[in-house]
Amino acid sequence: MKVIVAEDQGMLRGALSALLDLEDDIEVIGQAADGAEALEMIRTLRPDLCIMDIEMPKMSGLDVAEALQKSKDPCGVVMLTTFSRSGYFQRAMRAGARGFLLKDSPVGELAAALRDVQAGRRAVSPELALTFWEAENPLTEREREVLKLAREGLSSGEIASRLFLSGGTVRNYLSEAIQKLEAKNRIDAIAAAEKNGWLD
Template sequence: MLRGALSALLDLEDDIEVIGQAENGEQALSMIESLVPDLCILDIEMPKLTGLDVAERLKAQKHSCRVVILTTFSRAGYFQRAMRAGVQGFLLKDSPIDELGAALRSVHQGGRAVSPELAMTFWEAENPLSEREREVLKLAAEGLSAVDMAGKLFLTAGTVRNYLSEAIQKLEAKNRIDAIGIARKNGWLD
């Protein structure tokens, strides 16, 4: 319903033409590859492939389509992943249509657009975990023991426990389960 309403509102703009709508991320990627739009609007939470998955694939393909994420999620980890994927816009779904139109025009002209409400949240919530700490927490989330993680990462079990301990401290968590929850909530394990 939101997709249809958004499409109808954007089609009312004189300089914006909606050329496709997708029900899921796989369909969106296929349509982007075949229709070659100047710009696409993706949601983070889409079935089959997320908007971030689609953005990462477009970047890997060096596709010319500029990507704007329209979301309800103000998680710093999602924003960081979006920036790594080359996303040019990160906006809230409840933005007024005139603000969305202005942001789309800016992105189309080579600029970037981030909802002001999100900008402060992202500024304040930078991921404190190192890449290795994220890897260890991801494996812990899968239920692996320190010994199993050590084998997968070519580390000693003691080193894995040290990384877990550092992650728990940095996140001010009570234990590894709490650390995993905090990291997931902030989008830092994606």
């Protein structure tokens, strides 16, 4: 199978490519240092799979997966991450990613996951799977909207006028979100939601 490795850390990208190239049935045909380059490579080189870091400059791995899904590109996407953020996992799966693995997985595990994905199955690191299924996003769409605007530094009044709501309604949404996230205040709530990838 033909594979592209997209990872912004040069040393890791090179090491990963070299190790995967040692596998008889895997050929690394391109290496990308950011998401935009990865998307361009996928469109020109037509690989079977792309292994992508989630957090990359220009476009994240999630952005690339969403762009591929939109254009119905057949390239399979396997996400590599150091983050066990359930929000990332849910967004990656919605974008059609077939695999979700930890960066420090042994290369044999990664190669086996690529074969699974190539065969039409999903591959998720066991360490990640449990965390993800346990941590569903408790916030409603409106609570997320309110928290995102609060993260930009807007006051309750400013959020209310932006969303055409009353100040009291905004305060209710904020206090619901704070309660659900077991936070002390809105700053804590924003930090907790960000940590889980629930505001992306």
